[in-house]
Each structure stands twice: as C-alpha cells, then as structure tokens.
Amino acid sequence: MENPFDLYRSVLRAVNIGTMVLDAELKIVVWNEWMENYSFIPEAEAIGKSLAELFPELQAGRLTNAIQSALTNRLPSLLSQTLNKSPLPLYLTQKDFQERQRMQQAIQVIPILPPGLAVHCLVQISDVSLAVNRESILRQQAVELRSKTYTDGLTGIPNRRRFNEHATEVLRHAKRNNTALSLLMIDIDFFKQFNDRYGHLTGDQCLSEVANAIAKVPQRPLDMVARWGGEEFIALLPETPEHGAQKVAANMLEAVAQLRIDHALSLTCEHVSISLGIASYPSLKNISDLDQIIKTADLALYEAKKSGRNQFRCYTIEQDVPVST
Numbered sequence: 001m002e003n004p005f006d007l008y009r010s011v012l013r014a015v016n017i018g019t020m021v022l023d024a025e026l027k028i029v030v031w032n033e034w035m036e037n038y039s040f041i042p043e044a045e046a047i048g049k050s051l052a053e054l055f056p057e058l059q060a061g062r063l064t065n066a067i068q069s070a071l072t073n074r075l076p077s078l079l080s081q082t083l084n085k086s087p088l089p090l091y092l093t094q095k096d097f098q099e100r101q102r103m104q105q106a107i108q109v110i111p112i113l114p115p116g117l118a119v120h121c122l123v124q125i126s127d128v129s130l131a132v133n134r135e136s137i138l139r140q141q142a143v144e145l146r147s148k149t150y151t152d153g154l155t156g157i158p159n160r161r162r163f164n165e166h167a168t169e170v171l172r173h174a175k176r177n178n179t180a181l182s183l184l185m186i187d188i189d190f191f192k193q194f195n196d197r198y199g200h201l202t203g204d205q206c207l208s209e210v211a212n213a214i215a216k217v218p219q220r221p222l223d224m225v226a227r228w229g230g231e232e233f234i235a236l237l238p239e240t241p242e243h244g245a246q247k248v249a250a251n252m253l254e255a256v257a258q259l260r261i262d263h264a265l266s267l268t269c270e271h272v273s274i275s276l277g278i279a280s281y282p283s284l285k286n287i288s289d290l291d292q293i294i295k296t297a298d299l300a301l302y303e304a305k306k307s308g309r310n311q312f313r314c315y316t317i318e319q320d321v322p323v324s325t
Contacts, residue, residue, distance in 0.1 A: 012030065012032040012033070013032060013033040015032065015034065016034065017034060017124055017125065017126055018032070018034045018035045018038065018088075018123075018124065018125030018126070018127075019032040019034065019035065019123070019124055019125075020032070020035055020046075020122075020123050021112070021120050021121065021122050021123070022051065022067060022121045022123065023118065023120055024071055024118045025050070026050045026052070026067065026068075026071075027048055027049065027050055028046050028047055028048065028049055028050070028051065028054065029047065029048075031043045031046040031047055034125075035125075038090040038091060038092065038103060038127075039088070039089065039091075040091065040097055041054065051063075051064060051067070052064070055089060057089075058087065058088075061087065062079060062083070062087065063084070063087045063088070063107060063109070063123075066079060066107075066109040067109055067121050067123065070109050070110065070111040070119075071111065071119055071120075071121050074111045074113075074119065075111070076108070076109060076110045076111060077108075077109045078106075078107070078108050078109075079106070079107040079108075079109070081104070081105070081106050081128060081132070084105075084107065085102075085105070085132075086102035086103060086105055087105065087107060088102075088105060088107070088125060089102060090103045090125065090127075091103060092127070092129065103127050103129055104127070104128050104129040104131075104132040105125050105126065105127065105128060106125070106126040106128045107123065107124070107125050107126075108123070108124045108126075109121060109122075109123055110122040110123075149161065149162075150162035150165075152226070152227040154204055154207060154208060154227075155207060155208045155211035155212065155227050156208070156212070157211050157212065157215045157225060157226060157227055157233075158224055158225070158226040158227070159226060159227055160226060160227065160228055160229065160234075162224075162226060163224060163226035163228070163234060163236070164290070166224050166236065167224075167236050167290050168290065170222060170236060170238045171284065171287075171289075171290060171293075173238070174238060174239070174284050175284045175287075178283055178284075179239045179283075180240060180241040180282050180283070181236075181237070181238055181239070181240065181280075181281050181284060181293075182236075182237040182240045182241070182242065182244065182245030182248075182278060182279065182280040182281070183234065183235065183236055183237070183278070183279045183293050183294065183296075183297050184234065184235040184237070184245065184248070184249060184252075184276050184277065184278050184279075184297060184312075185228070185232065185233075185234055185276065185277045185279075185294065185297040185298055185300070185301040186232065186233040186234065186235065186252065186274055186275070186276050186277075186301075187231060187232050187233075187274060187276075187301060187305070188206070188207070188210055188231040188272060188274055189263075189266060189268050189272070189273045189274060189275055189305075189309040190265060190266045190268070191203070191206075191230075191231035193263075193265035193266070194206060194263055194265065194272065196265070197264055197265045206261055206272060207231060209259055209261065210233075210256055210259065210261075210274065211227060211233060213252075213255040213256055213258070213259055214233060214235070214252045214255055214256065214274070216255065217248055217251045217252050217255055218235060218237060218248055220238075222238045223235070223236065223237055223238070224236045234294070234297075235248070235252075240280075241280060241282060242278070242280040242282075242314060242316050245278045245280050245314065246278065246312065246314060249276045249278055249312040252274065252276065253273070253274060253276070253310070253311070253312065256272060256273060256274050257271065257273065259272065267309075268308065268310045269310060273309065274310070275301060275304040275305050275309045275310065275311060275312070276301065276304060276311075276312035276313075277297045277298060277299065277300030277301025277302065277303070277304055277312065277313055277314075277315075278297060278300050278312055278313070278314035279293050279294070279296035279297035279300060279316075280314055280315070280316045281293070281316065282316070296315050297315070299315060300312075300313040300314055300315045
C-alpha cells in the first residue's frame with residue numbers, strides 16, 4: 001500500500017507555489033521545494049528554525065503579525081501586495097539573489113487544525129512578478145496614451161482638446177474669484193507661402209520651432225500655450241491683466257524673431273514672424289463661455305494682420321478698442 005506521507009511530499013514538491021507550515025511556536029515544519037529554489041535555503045536548514053531565526057528582518061513585521069493572528073485567533077489573512085511587495089527574501093535567479101533584487105510576492109496566511117495536533121499556520125507565497133510588471137507596463141502605456149491624447153503630435157505642446165479642458169477649469173476659477181484673465185491667438189505670418197517655398201517638411205520643422213519658442217515664454221504653472229490648428233496657436237494667461245498680456249506677447253514676438261528662420265516670401269520681414277491678438281478681461285462677470293473670449297482675441301488678431309503683421313493688438317472688455325504694440 002502506498003504511503004500517504006510520500007504522496008503528500010511529492011505533491012508539495014510539484015506545486016508551483018511557495019509553501020511553508022509553522023507550528024504554535026513559530027517553528028518551520030514544512031518547507032517545500034519551491035521555497036528552497038527561490039530562498040536559496042535548503043529544506044534541512046529551514047526545518048526546526050523559527051521564522052525570526054531564518055529571516056530576522058521579519059520580526060514584528062506584517063507577515064509575522066498575520067501568522068501570530070492565525071495561530072492565536074484562527075484568522076486567515078491575505079497580505080496586500082500594494083503594502084507588502086516583497087516581504088520575504090525570495091529571488092527568481094542567482095543574479096537577482098546576488099543583487100538582492102527580490103521577487104514580487106502575494107502571500108496568504110491560513111490557520112490549519114490537524115487532527116490531534118495543535119493549531120498550525122500555512123503560509124502560501126505566489127510569484128506575481130510578471131503580473132506586477134504587466135500592470136506597470138499597462139500603467140505606463142495608459143500615461144503615454146493620455147499624453148498622446150492631450151499632446152500635439154508634431155510640436156509636442158498641448159493640443160486643442162487639452163487646452164479646452166484646462167481653460168474650462170481656469171475660467172471657472174476666474175469667475176468664482178473675480179480675477180483677471182487674458183487669452184492670446186497667435187498666427188505664423190504668411191505660412192502658406194513658407195510651405196510653398198520651402199516644402200511641407202521644412203514647414204513642419206518651422207511649426208515645431210515656433211511652438212516651442214512661444215511655449216517657453218509664459219512661466220507660471222497655470223499658463224498654457226497650445227496648438228489650435230494649422231499654423232495657429234492659443235495661449236491662456238490666468239490672473240493676467242492687459243499690461244501683463246502685452247508683455248507676454250512682446251516676448252513671444254522676440255522669441256520667434258530670435259529663431260531667425262528664413263522666409264523669402266514674407267511681406268513683413270526676411271524671417272518667420274508671428275501676429276498676435278489679445279483678449280484681456282479685468283473681470284469675467286459678463287462672459288458666458290470660452291468661445292466669446294476666443295472671438296474677441298480673433299478680432300484683435302485680425303487687426304494685427306490688417307495693420308501689417310509681426311505685431312499684436314489687444315482688446316479689453318472695458319474699452320473694446322484695439323491697442324497697438
């Protein structure tokens with residue numbers, strides 16, 4: 001007749017999960033092959049020792065407390081992988097062991113009551129490294145996808161969707177606190193002629209350089225410059241009255257001029273330039289939505305273009321009269 005004990009030992013060796021059993025005195029009485037392989041501690045060395053002897057760092061830790069609770073109160077527990085990523089010094093490879101790079105673990109602690117014996121505690125350890133790594137990759141991919149959703153693919157600055165979401169929050173805050181706000185519409189002068197002369201690849205490079213130059217001008221966390229579409233950009237400046245917006249616009253003009261991108265077909269200057277329209281509001285009490293502000297900035301942009309380009313014009317809600325550079 002087969003010896004059940006031999007069968008049990010064979011099963012313990014075969015299962016692909018760490019298994020150790022502790023008695024009422026926290027002495028290890030079962031230490032399966034999986035534990036040998038990943039702890040680099042032979043069964044003969046582990047059996048009869050307490051968990052604290054084998055792993056001094058675990059003394060008074062969450063795992064030890066869970067085992068004590070299982071033995072004393074007969075309460076099973078599952079250690080949170082978020083809070084206890086690698087409580088046991090277990091290693092997937094010899095290299096990991098040498099570098100002390102622990103396996104990611106999920107640990108379950110279960111009280112067991114063998115017939116005729118005192119209560120024991122079963123500790124099961126699963127390798128969740130692949131799952132954790134997969135989750136980390138998925139999180140990273142989600143961040144990248146969100147970034148792509150909100151970032152203009154050509155220039156790398158925020159896109160129209162991101163701007164609209166940000167502007168909605170900024171406008172709500174400005175209305176609630178009755179603070180000033182300015183918005184700039186920005187257009188590259190004679191950009192169609194630039195594309196015709198230098199080609200679309202050079203045109204894309206020009207767009208990217210201009211975008212990054214003007215995006216660096218506003219410095220505050222809630223300021224935002226985004227690509228609105230084509231060769232048009234938009235900038236939102238919270239808590240910024242007219243004089244502050246005009247200073248930003250002047251700095252943007254200078255930043256683009258400093259790029260010195262040749263533009264032989266420009267009717268304004270020898271290099272790529274921009275025109276800007278500013279809508280500046282000391283208060284947003286009577287403003288219904290973002291579209292109303294954008295329309296005002298568009299009117300100012302039209303005035304800047306009509307006046308010769310490479311400049312800005314500003315409308316304010318108080319005077320509704322364009323102000324030149």
